[in-house]
Amino acid sequence: MDACRLVVEDGPDPGELALLENHVAAAAIAATGAGDEREFGVFLRDRSGRMRAGLSAIVWGGYCELQAMWVDKPLRRRGVARSLMGRADEEARLRGCSLMLFLAYDILAGGLYDQLGYETVAVVADCPRGSAARLYRKAL
Helix, strand or coil: CCCCCCCCCCCCCHHHHHHHHHHHHHHHHHHHCCCCCEEEEEEEECCCCCEEEEEEEEEECCEEEEEEEEECHHHCCCCHHHHHHHHHHHHHHHCCCCEEEEEEEHHHHCCHHHHCCCEEEEEEECCCCCCEEEEEEEEC
């Protein structure tokens, strides 16, 4: 570290962020021998092909980690999130997973995941300020 320096950057280069994630994934794969992670997405598209809702997930080491889920505001409270999560659970099973895992914020989720059979395994209070973050899991 003699010729190196620590730098904090706002808006870091997306390519460098991807490289960082690749290095972490490679180290985890090497440590566990669990094989490469595989990504998948589940999307709701309108007739023009525009995404109206979707989720992204990573499968690795026998589990599936939900990365992000979003539903366009006019489609909320119509069962779209339930459908997305059901399809993600099904896809994870097809890919050999026995566990789903993800972090969600109470301010956004409003108890949805509990209704879908997920259990809270950890809560971080006041994250974000005035709400909480929850780590959810579900045996598949």
